[in-house]
Amino acid sequence: MKLPLMLFKQCFFGGFFVNNKSRIKVGIIGVGNCAKSLVEGIQYYVQNPDDKVGLMYQDIGGYTVEDIEFVIGFDIDSRKVNQPLGKALRAAPNCAMDHVKEIDNTCVAEGAKVYYSPVLDGVADYMLDFPEEVSFRISKDEVKTMDEIISLIKESKVDVLINYLPVGSEEATRFWVDVALAAGVHFVNCIPTIIATEDTQEIEQRFIDAGLTIVGSDMRSAWGSSRMSEILQGAMLDSGLIVTQHIQMNMASGSTQGQHYIRTGRTANTDFLNMSKQERLENKHISKENVLKGQNIVRDESICGMTLFAGPSLTVQQKPGGQYVGTDNKVANFDIVAYGFGRARYEITGRLSVQDSPNSGGVVVSAIRFCKVASEMGIVGFLRGPSAWTQKTPPLQLRSSDSKFECDALARRVFTDLTTPQKKENNPVAKNLPYTFQASKNDYV
Ligand SMILES: NC(=O)c1ccc[n+]([C@@H]2O[C@H](COP(=O)([O-])OP(=O)(O)OC[C@H]3O[C@@H](n4cnc5c(N)ncnc54)[C@H](O)[C@@H]3O)[C@@H](O)[C@H]2O)c1
Structure with missing residues (x-):
């Protein structure tokens, strides 16, 4: 006998029934290159179900890529504000490669729009000096207030908000954390803010x-310079070596896929242009080095006297003239x-030479689903396994194998020694949960 369609929507997973599972509604803060890659990548996988390459998890607790829907965006750029989300994702200065011919409503909700949110410290003054084709331009429209934004998020029934603001957006991140808490939505903080332990705990x-x-x-990223450094550092320590120097230098260079024909005028993407001045970089630098240090810390190996450096080191800018396009290609050099x-x-x-933004989509597509599944399991607070697997500065640094183990368990809706104390019914208190101490300043200051 055939079951009614409704019952097909009910799936049994790791001892849990997911009843009438609805799609995970996602809101985007900063409709830039990473957002473009994430949305287009998900549309690509939904439309090409036989291609699984690049998807770390096809199924997380019963949720696949088909279950993710983008419902709202927030930005400050005149070419994105008040536009349909799909159109804004393709607007300049975004330059990441296209994964689909056009962005349709496969994973972008009908009517999803980009709203103007406060600029705060999101835009560095020097960004306005670069040509508009490759840099930010602030909208002159009327900006939404925090209360209006909270109402919009509630009306759109957002489950998860993703923070994709430019590096250095400290004040703006605080604003969005307040919004997320007031609106009652989960938060994926993709940028190097909230990285010191005392901030994280609060x-x-x-x-x-x-x-x-x-x-x-x-x-x-799914396979980026941090993953490379983490794996090499960890594997060498596990082989009994000491690593006395680990230098990872990152730069924007090369071409975005599909733009190899452009001979002159190529320049970095907005992420790298934004990081071209040291004043904006402090937390990024600390966060990147946390990846290296983390692998020593989890093995109780000292970093005393070691030469460890990881950071955005060079933003290659073209001389004026030529056809100005941003490139999403990033090169990392390692010297160990x-x-x-x-x-x-x-x-x-x-x-390592990679397309930067799609590489980040490869982890965020999982982080969104981990938030939703963990919350359905009654887990609250920082997700330690997924944070260690998908982020550079998680609250708790883990060996690569341990963070993957935690993610695999969550994907099967299985509790572990790390997640059980974070069950709501166990009344978790942040200060009593495990943390790797991470300073707000780097160790050499
Ligand atoms: N692989 C990666 O690309 C990668 C890896 C790690 C971290 N990150 C970080 O993720 C973030 C996003 O990267 P990206 O490449 O998409 O950057 P991007 O420059 O392409 O996008 C940033 C977007 O934020 C908007 N914006 C600026 N100020 C704003 C404000 N106050 N409110 C709302 N929107 C604002 C800009 O207009 C732009 O659309 C960056 O902080 C980046 O360093 C990226």
């Missing part, structure tokens, strides 16, 4: 009190020195 307590989940901070058996010396040099 924010975590507020999310616990509100019965919400948070993943953060500062997303890493280690010592092993009988004081023998090892040297590794490496180079």
Whole structure:
């Protein structure tokens, strides 16, 4: 006998019934390149179900890519504000590669729009000096107030808000954390803010009190320089070596896929242009180095006297003239020195060239679903496993194998020693949960 369609929507998962599962509604703060790649990538996978390459998790607690829907966006750029979300994602200065011919309503809700939210410290003055084709331009429309934004988020029934603001948006992130808590939505903090332990604890307590989940901070890519550094650093330590120097230098260089024909005028994407001045970079630098230090800390290995450096080091800018287009291609160079058996010396040099924004989509597509599933399981606060797997500065640094184990368990809706104390019914208190101490200043200051 055939079951009615409604019953097909009910799926059994790891001992849980997900009744009448509805789509996860997502709101985007900062409709830039990473947002473009995430939305287009999800549309691509839904429309090409046989292609699974690049999807770390096809199924997280019963949710697949088909279950993600983008319902609202917030930005400050005159070319994006008041536009339909799909159109804004393709507007300049976004330059990430296209994954689909056009953005349709496969995963963008009908009527989803981009609203003008407060600029605060989102835009550095020097961004306005770059040509408009490749940089930000602030809208002159009327900006929405916090109360209006909270109402819009509630009306759109957002489940998860993603913070994709430019690096250095400290005040703006605080604004959006307040919005998320007031609107009752989960939060994925993809940028290097809220990285010092005392800030993280304070924010975590507020999310616990509100019965919400948070993943953060500062997303890493599916296979980017942070993952490379983490794996190499961890594997060398596990092989009994000491790593005395680990330098990871990142720069914008090359071409966005599909734009290789452009000979002159290529320049960095807005993320790299924004990071071209040191004043905006402090937290990014600390967060990137936390990846290296983290692998020592979890193994109780000292970093005393080691040369560890990871950071955006160079933003290649073209001379005026030519056809100005941003490039989403990023190159990371690695220079590692280690010592092993009988004081023998090892040297590794490496180079990774990637399309930056799609690479980040490969982790956020999972982070969104982890928030939703964890909350359905009654977990509150920072998701330690998914944060360690998808972000550079999680509240708790973990070995790669341990963070993957935690994610796999959550994807099967199974509790672990880390998630059980975070069940709402166990009344978790942030200060009593496990943390890796992370300073607000780097160690050398
Ligand atoms: N692989 C990656 O690309 C990667 C990895 C880790 C972290 N990140 C971080 O993720 C963030 C997003 O990266 P991106 O490449 O999409 O950047 P982007 O510059 O393409 O997008 C930022 C967007 O934010 C908007 N914006 C600026 N100020 C705003 C404000 N106050 N309110 C709302 N919107 C505002 C801009 O107009 C733009 O649309 C950056 O902080 C970046 O460093 C990216």
